[in-house]
Amino acid sequence: MNTDDIEEVQKVLDLYLKQDLENELSAYDIAQHLKALKYHDEDTYTSYLARLKTDVLGDVAIELPESLLKDVIENISTDKMVEALEELESDDQTDLLQYIKDIDEDKAKEIFDGLDKEDQADVLRLGSYSDDESGAYMQTELFWAYADEKLGDAVTRLREQKNAGELENISQLFIVNNDKILKYTIPLEELILFDFSKKLQQIIQEHEPDYYSPYAALDTQDIKDTVALVQEYDLNVIAVVDSKGILLGRITADDIHDFIQESATEQIYNLAGLNDEAEEEDTLAKAGKARAIWLFINLFTAILSSSIIGIFDETIASYVALAVLMPIVASMGGNTGTQALTVTVRRLTLGEIEFKDAKYVLKREVGISIINGIIFGAVMGIVSWLWFDKALLGLVIACSMIVNLSLAGFFGTVIPLTLKRLNIDPAVGSAVLLTTFTDSIGFFSFLGLAKWILI
Amino acid sequence: MNTDDIEEVQKVLDLYLKQDLENELSAYDIAQHLKALKYHDEDTYTSYLARLKTDVLGDVAIELPESLLKDVIENISTDKMVEALEELESDDQTDLLQYIKDIDEDKAKEIFDGLDKEDQADVLRLGSYSDDESGAYMQTELFWAYADEKLGDAVTRLREQKNAGELENISQLFIVNNDKILKYTIPLEELILFDFSKKLQQIIQEHEPDYYSPYAALDTQDIKDTVALVQEYDLNVIAVVDSKGILLGRITADDIHDFIQESATEQIYNLAGLNDEAEEEDTLAKAGKARAIWLFINLFTAILSSSIIGIFDETIASYVALAVLMPIVASMGGNTGTQALTVTVRRLTLGEIEFKDAKYVLKREVGISIINGIIFGAVMGIVSWLWFDKALLGLVIACSMIVNLSLAGFFGTVIPLTLKRLNIDPAVGSAVLLTTFTDSIGFFSFLGLAKWILI
Numbered sequence: 001m002n003t004d005d006i007e008e009v010q011k012v013l014d015l016y017l018k019q020d021l022e023n024e025l026s027a028y029d030i031a032q033h034l035k036a037l038k039y040h041d042e043d044t045y046t047s048y049l050a051r052l053k054t055d056v057l058g059d060v061a062i063e064l065p066e067s068l069l070k071d072v073i074e075n076i077s078t079d080k081m082v083e084a085l086e087e088l089e090s091d092d093q094t095d096l097l098q099y100i101k102d103i104d105e106d107k108a109k110e111i112f113d114g115l116d117k118e119d120q121a122d123v124l125r126l127g128s129y130s131d132d133e134s135g136a137y138m139q140t141e142l143f144w145a146y147a148d149e150k151l152g153d154a155v156t157r158l159r160e161q162k163n164a165g166e167l168e169n170i171s172q173l174f175i176v177n178n179d180k181i182l183k184y185t186i187p188l189e190e191l192i193l194f195d196f197s198k199k200l201q202q203i204i205q206e207h208e209p210d211y212y213s214p215y216a217a218l219d220t221q222d223i224k225d226t227v228a229l230v231q232e233y234d235l236n237v238i239a240v241v242d243s244k245g246i247l248l249g250r251i252t253a254d255d256i257h258d259f260i261q262e263s264a265t266e267q268i269y270n271l272a273g274l275n276d277e278a279e280e281e282d283t284l285a286k287a288g289k290a291r292a293i294w295l296f297i298n299l300f301t302a303i304l305s306s307s308i309i310g311i312f313d314e315t316i317a318s319y320v321a322l323a324v325l326m327p328i329v330a331s332m333g334g335n336t337g338t339q340a341l342t343v344t345v346r347r348l349t350l351g352e353i354e355f356k357d358a359k360y361v362l363k364r365e366v367g368i369s370i371i372n373g374i375i376f377g378a379v380m381g382i383v384s385w386l387w388f389d390k391a392l393l394g395l396v397i398a399c400s401m402i403v404n405l406s407l408a409g410f411f412g413t414v415i416p417l418t419l420k421r422l423n424i425d426p427a428v429g430s431a432v433l434l435t436t437f438t439d440s441i442g443f444f445s446f447l448g449l450a451k452w453i454l455i
Numbered sequence: 456m457n458t459d460d461i462e463e464v465q466k467v468l469d470l471y472l473k474q475d476l477e478n479e480l481s482a483y484d485i486a487q488h489l490k491a492l493k494y495h496d497e498d499t500y501t502s503y504l505a506r507l508k509t510d511v512l513g514d515v516a517i518e519l520p521e522s523l524l525k526d527v528i529e530n531i532s533t534d535k536m537v538e539a540l541e542e543l544e545s546d547d548q549t550d551l552l553q554y555i556k557d558i559d560e561d562k563a564k565e566i567f568d569g570l571d572k573e574d575q576a577d578v579l580r581l582g583s584y585s586d587d588e589s590g591a592y593m594q595t596e597l598f599w600a601y602a603d604e605k606l607g608d609a610v611t612r613l614r615e616q617k618n619a620g621e622l623e624n625i626s627q628l629f630i631v632n633n634d635k636i637l638k639y640t641i642p643l644e645e646l647i648l649f650d651f652s653k654k655l656q657q658i659i660q661e662h663e664p665d666y667y668s669p670y671a672a673l674d675t676q677d678i679k680d681t682v683a684l685v686q687e688y689d690l691n692v693i694a695v696v697d698s699k700g701i702l703l704g705r706i707t708a709d710d711i712h713d714f715i716q717e718s719a720t721e722q723i724y725n726l727a728g729l730n731d732e733a734e735e736e737d738t739l740a741k742a743g744k745a746r747a748i749w750l751f752i753n754l755f756t757a758i759l760s761s762s763i764i765g766i767f768d769e770t771i772a773s774y775v776a777l778a779v780l781m782p783i784v785a786s787m788g789g790n791t792g793t794q795a796l797t798v799t800v801r802r803l804t805l806g807e808i809e810f811k812d813a814k815y816v817l818k819r820e821v822g823i824s825i826i827n828g829i830i831f832g833a834v835m836g837i838v839s840w841l842w843f844d845k846a847l848l849g850l851v852i853a854c855s856m857i858v859n860l861s862l863a864g865f866f867g868t869v870i871p872l873t874l875k876r877l878n879i880d881p882a883v884g885s886a887v888l889l890t891t892f893t894d895s896i897g898f899f900s901f902l903g904l905a906k907w908i909l910i
Binding site: 162188231232233252258260268296298303324346371372376443 | 481598645646689691707746753760778779787797819822823890
């Protein structure tokens with residue numbers, strides 16, 4: 001970023017801090033601006049950091065990468081951080097405290113101790129869920145009422161809680177029985193049409209009680225299943241309950257957006273041998289190290305498959321055209337396998353296929369691979385014949401490509417299905433595993449056939 | 456799927472059709488069940504298709520792949536199809552009619568003629584937008600009012616429209632001036648707290664008018680920018696306006712979910728040389744053909760880079776270890792480049808980087824690649840030295856890996872940045888282009904250095 005851009009960034013932030021901006025800046029925007037400043041001029045950056053108000057500080061802090069969050073922790077007092085956290089909803093509160101804890105455990109403890117009892121309880125509860133449980137994504141702030149309350153009383157409470165800044169982004173009233181077990185949910189668009197002086201129980205009985213059955217996720221349920229439910233039924237929000245059915249919280253559409261986006265990034269990165277969390281860091285070291293681990297594994301498997309070539313050193317020495325053609329067989333196998341692998345991984349993720357559909361998926365993928373194997377085997381057979389003026393060489397490469405591409409389709413499907421069956425993320429490591437197979441099979445079938453037929 | 460599963464599917468569908476199911480089936484579920492039936496027993500499948508009621512038929516039809524939608528068109532009367540379409544919201548109506556048109560233009564025309572004037576106008580309007588414009592994703596059904604209306608009158612209209620089944624999934628009231636220009640928006644959670652007898656204009660003036668400024672997308676704006684706006688500000692819904700600011704429609708959270716999910720799938724598929732639309736089809740032919748096109752391009756580029764090996768045929772003939780090690784250099788370059796490429800493509804998509812950040816991104820990516828090039832060059836140098844008992848061979852592979860991995864990082868970054876700059880989707884074709892570079896550079900640097908140093 002050049003100096004003009006930096007001046008523009010400072011101007012925008014100045015206007016924002018004076019509340020003179022026509023359009024509100026999002027927390028994400030502010031975080032981006034701060035990032036740009038930091039790399040340009042550390043002092044200016046720190047001064048802007050200090051000027052951020054507590055009503056936005058927490059939201060901005062969540063958007064910052066680890067190295068910048070560290071600056072926040074070092075430069076801003078614990079009291080101000082506590083105030084900033086109190087402004088956040090329970091799920092964001094828990095996340096931010098966790099990020100802080102990863103950097104400075106003592107500071108996190110101090111901030112936690114500064115929170116009020118209710119927030120502390122929420123943080124402990126939400127923090128107790130693992131990353132893949134739905135409970136980890138819920139917020140405890142929601143609009144709920146007992147079934148034997150009057151609608152008007154519930155609305156009065158909504159008014160109080162909204163005025164106190166405790167509730168936002170409400171689209172449903174969740175209704176519980178006296179044991180706090182979730183029974184019904186009414187969207188606000190219908191609630192607004194009802195008689196406020198009636199009891200909720202009565203309103204629901206007068207309409208179709210079934211219609212008001214809530215969509216709910218168990219707190220320990222895999223978040224992926226919860227997101228699938230939200231998508232399938234086009235929900236704006238979903239309730240979260242414990243195993244007894246007691247209402248604990250809700251997950252809203254914006255959290256679902258973020259989850260879908262982040263999961264997609266994770267999958268794309270994993271397929272390419274990248275770690276999504278390491279890549280978010282601005283320092284080269286973490287990302288470089290995570291990438292090196294996968295490159296090491298790839299080096300090891302590449303040596304493994306290349307050692308197959310060593311078996312045929314005499315064959316190659318006596319016929320060098322084999323060395324020229326050999327990478328083509330491997331490359332085409334790798335690409336065909338990657339196509340099958342990618343489709344299978346993605347369809348598993350989207351829930352379009354499961355392990356029990358293995359037979360059908362295999363039939364489809366291997367079918368396509370065999371057809372393409374025959375087509376490209378034939379094409380490459382003719383090309384090689386003409387290139388090196390030897391018909392038998394064409395036959396050898398044609399046969400080995402049919403074998404390699406067909407098996408590539410097979411392994412490209414079987415590897416992710418098997419990983420999924422073993423409860424391993426099918427996107428992690430499957431590409432390296434696949435190319436080990438396609439390289440080895442490619443080299444072995446091509447050089448083996450050449451030794452047998454040509455020499 | 457085996458016979459037991461099919462019986463289970465039939466049982467579920469029977470219960471559903473009798474409305475005896477405890478939990479509602481989603482349109483997606485029904486579509487999946489029909490798909491399973493079709494492959495098992497065509498007649499049973501057709502009979503269930505015929506029994507679907509018009510209130511769900513349209514939603515199910517949207518979820519079906521082309522081959523099954525064809526059955527719907529052939530087996531269900533135009534009148535019933537018209538009824539089914541009238542049940543859909545305008546965006547789904549437009550989509551389904553487009554799908555039908557792709558299969559049978561005459562049938563689509565007949566159905567269109569059967570729709571009422573208002574629906575016809577919506578379909579024409581929404582159908583006029585291209586796939587990447589926000590207008591193509593909006594629905595025209597929304598809850599709106601003039602600023603000089605009383606809140607109570609607006610709510611009465613909401614009641615009527617809801618009773619007529621014309622509106623669902625409402626979270627905002629959009630307020631326009633007398634020229635229908637969008638001025639304000641009030642979330643229902645606040646609306647419910649206001650005095651119904653007051654005029655909207657008055658209510659807004661009594662509170663903070665700025666607070667009720669709406670988030671809106673221009674109808675011709677790129678849908679990606681609109682989705683980014685929704686994500687940045689955690690919106691449930693966004694208004695769509697024309698260039699004059701006139702309110703045209705809204706895009707809801709569930710459409711945003713679908714868009715994020717489908718874009719991610721498209722990107723993952725494109726990176727692997729797959730076409731997402733062709734893959735959705737159940738027939739092998741379309742998917743196979745789309746994949747073959749990319750394999751053809753890959754074959755062509757693989758021949759190109761392999762022909763470099765041909766230049767060094769004498770070098771290889773006199774030293775066969777080169778043929779063994781050569782694929783390792785290419786493979787490590789390909790993987791390093793793919794890491795840089797994937798990160799760059801994804802960060803471009805997420806809006807984290809733009810072309811103007813090229814210098815910063817290049818510094819980071821090439822930096823990581825050089826470090827990993829040095830590490831793996833050293834490792835592979837020592838391995839080769841020990842493997843073939845020749846120190847100079849180790850030196851050759853070390854140097855060529857440093858060159859290849861560094862350049863792989865460079866091209867992995869430059870290719871997507873350049874494609875993006877040229878307004879070409881950086882995920883399409885970039886992987887093939889990259890491996891052409893990494894293979895060619897790998898072969899040339901390794902064999903060239905070997906010829907120069909070893910022979």
